[in-house]
Amino acid sequence: MLVDGPGTSGAATWQDQRWRDAALSWATTHLERVGRPLAGGPEQPHVRAWSTVFRLPVRGGLAWLKSVGPGSAQEPPLAEALGRWVPDRVVVPLAVDRERRLVLLPDGGPTLRAAGTGGPAAWEVMVRDHARLQIAVAPHADAMVALGVPDHRPERLPALVAELLADDEAQLVGQPGGLTAEVRGQLRARLGNYADACGHLAGGPVPGSLQHDDLHDANVFVAAGRHRFFDWGDASVGHPFLVLLVALRMVAHGLGVPHGDPVLVRLRDAYLDEWRSFGTPGELRELCVLALRVGPLQRALTWRRILHGVHADERAEWADAVPGWTAEQLAPGPLSAEPDRHPGD
Secondary structure, three states: OOOOOOOOOHHHOOOOHHHHHHHHHHHHHHHHHOOOOOHHHHHEEEOOOOOEEEEEEEEEEEEEEEEEEEOOOOOOHHHHHHHHHHHOOEEEEEEOOOOEEEEEEOOOOOOOOOOOOOHHHHHHHHHHHHHHHHHHHHHHHHHHHHHOOOOOOOOOHHHHHHHHOOOOOOOHHHHHHHOHHHHHHHHHHOHHHHHHHHHOOOOOOOOOEEEOOOOOOOOOEEOOOOOEEEEOOOOOEEEEHHHHHHHHHHHHHOOOOOOHHHOOOOOOHHHHHHOOOHHHHHHHHHHHHHHHHHHHHEEEEEHHHHOEEEOHHHHEEEEEEHHHHHOOOOOOOOOOOOHHHOOOO
């Protein structure tokens, strides 16, 4: 159920002067503690229903203050933990306030997208680095769940998906853009196959790990050939190969190539090559097929969680994301040669 209440937030929150003053006061205090006092007025270039970001001029450069809604409450503690576990692969926070869902970050430099180097070869290097991050943090999967990161490991997905399909409000049943009875019936009829695919993933040799769930060229900084990943608001603990769902779709869109294009296959193979110690190339490709097959419904779960934390009057613009990704389960995947019937995220 998507019910408004005290545990919700949105643009109305981020633009409230009292909230802004308190958040910026907290950031100013911590910047002074680390020797980076403010050197100019803050700007708020990013205001979305589920998060906001402030650009803070500081002595010697920039810092960034991010606040997330309840649906992304895992981001501050997760960013803090990743800063301890893999500081060379992420942006290490300067300070975190878990209760208020604030994270203060140093400037990470240009993103891969902003650097203008986001061609196929650059993407291949980036997904390799992301696979290395996932392998490094896999031993911390239970610790991440304990921090509040949603547990979307494949053994849990069938029950979560059954609940998702039963949520009439989130699926906009009977409303424009909502899930139709026909599509819901098809998906329910396939739940046994979905559970089988999840079972194969759960029983496979690749461990559960951090799953970014929104990996693309604007969520990774690049400098001197070094990638540092950020923006963990959609993240969960799950089968790591699910991270390719959004990544491959974004590459297809950004490079203007069709689904099933050899560029996407090479990108998948570059990513899977980093997992070669866990299985043969054939085994890894089979697991990747299964991961991409179960991915859209998992993505719908993420959208439902994000929207659950948004003020009710701000959900309308994004509400069709849940039924959209749910219906996407029936569409060809990004490695299929058939044209995709839905635009994606």
